[in-house]
Amino acid sequence: MLNLLRIEWLKIKNYTAFKVLSIFFVIGVVLTNYIVYEVNKNIVGNSPGGLMLSSFNPYNFDNTWQSTSYATGFLLILPAMLIIILITNEYTFRTNRQNIIDGWSRNEFITVKLLLALIFAVVSTMIVFLTAFSFGLLSGTSLAWNGFSHVGFFFLKSLSYNVFAVLVSVLVKKTGFAIGVYFIYLGAENILSQILDFWSIKLKADHTADLGSLGDYLPMNASDGLLTFPDNPLKSFTKGVLPTDYTYIVLSFAIAYLLLFVWWSRAKYLKVDL
Amino acid sequence: MAILTVDNLKKDYGVIKALKGVSFSVPTGCVFGILGPNGSGKTTLLGIIMNVLKATSGTYKLFDEAATDAHRKKIGTLLETPNFYHYLSAVQNLKITAAIKGLGEEDIDNVLQTVDLLQRKHSPFSSYSLGMKQRLAIGAALLGNPDVLVFDEPTNGLDPVGIAEIRSLIKTLSSKGKTIIMASHLLDEVEKVCTHVAILKKGDLLAFGSVKEVFEQNDIVQVEATDRNALKSLLMQLNNYNSLEEINGIIEIGYNAGQANLTAINKFCFDNGIVLSHLQLKKSNFESKFLELTN
Known part of the structure; x- marks a missing residue:
């Protein structure tokens, strides 16, 4: 396993796109959270209700875990894009064939790509952890771990984005086309989820059924839906009163989709002509 | 011992039958030419043996055993095109090949010397000419001094001097007891370097045996x-x-x-x-x- 990763490292360590996207991601995380931090501070400082809100800062401990995870979630397309580029490159260069010809099994090839998706998710989560921790301290509050589960949700979302990128790459093979399909899918799922959410609110209003927000059961939205911005005490907006075990249901869906992506990528790679 | 045994191998691409039940075996120490016009199924055959294509039916053996990944590690193969990471240099690429085959890196300069690329070993693969790419692929196949080499159209893209060099390299390797399996559409090439031949046409095996037997001159x-x-x-x-x-x-x-x-x-x-x-x-x-x- 370590040997597979060592070889993968030989492939990517001198790749410019890898360095550039990694740096973009790290800068992006810090910058995004800093902007949210500053904007929020100004709103709280200048709004008439500022006094009432003064107790609410999204980057105080405990909120910082949730806020940072939520805000950083939007940048997860960067590692996903990197994964698409790295895998579709192998198809373009036909090195996916050469690796097998030279003696890797097909399983080793696809496993190391999935491992890469896992490692990118772990590293992204570590960056989120450090950012959340730093902003928490910056807010002048003392360390607390409530809401830390959101960092776990972030990890799940990151892993879903990355593994979905592996799947799209293996299915589509061409770099530009795969990136296009990835974004179009995310967009399409978002539109569909809005429609489903709207419908589920209607069902609830009619007292027909209360299913939470149905859009959250879609493959990529399941892990998205677990991450929300901390509730502002003045804002009464929530997605409706949800069933108590809603989080667990969505979490189970997210994990199930993740396993499906893993299974599908492997099954595809193991049986096709390369 | 047979290096490779192919038994009734078939491969369909939809309605197109690329291989229609091909059987033959490659004895140890020979230079085995797979000869056939373009589209006769040569690369398909080698692709199946190298596990990048899946046979529709039929079996094959390497070293008289059911083929495994470990067998491929012991065979140096150039299949169809030189496949390398474009943004990496020759040395960086060969380090990956060596690592996959479970070899050390000490042999890299030797093979680059053999294929005359030592001077350009730090240039990125993308800057290479077609002939240099082909020579690098042959160099990669030579890593670890394997006993069996598979070359698919080895002289593709080479200039006349390069072609002569590769042919003499194949003869040298053969004289050292290596088994070489070589696909070619060039009759002349097979005639000059091969001891055994299998002739493919549109997926059918037309003839197979020693060059002398197959091309007996009446x-x-x-x-x-x-x-x-x-x-x-x-x-x-x-x-x-x-x-x-x-x-x-x-x-x-x-x-x-x-x-x-x-x-x-x-x-x-x-x-x-x-x-x-x-x-x-x-x-x-x-x-x-x-x-x-x-x-």
């Missing part, structure tokens, strides 16, 4: 005289020929290789009152044999 004697009919009935009294036929107004007598005796034929005819106006020995050459096999 003798053909052409004769002519003013009275062709009298000549023909006279020639029928000759013995030990294989065939006697009239082709384009010339009578051709077929013999096994080395069996034709022009003096005897001439004397026989003259003694029986027929003076020949034309007498010539024609060998069926490699190329006509190949055309005969593939047409």
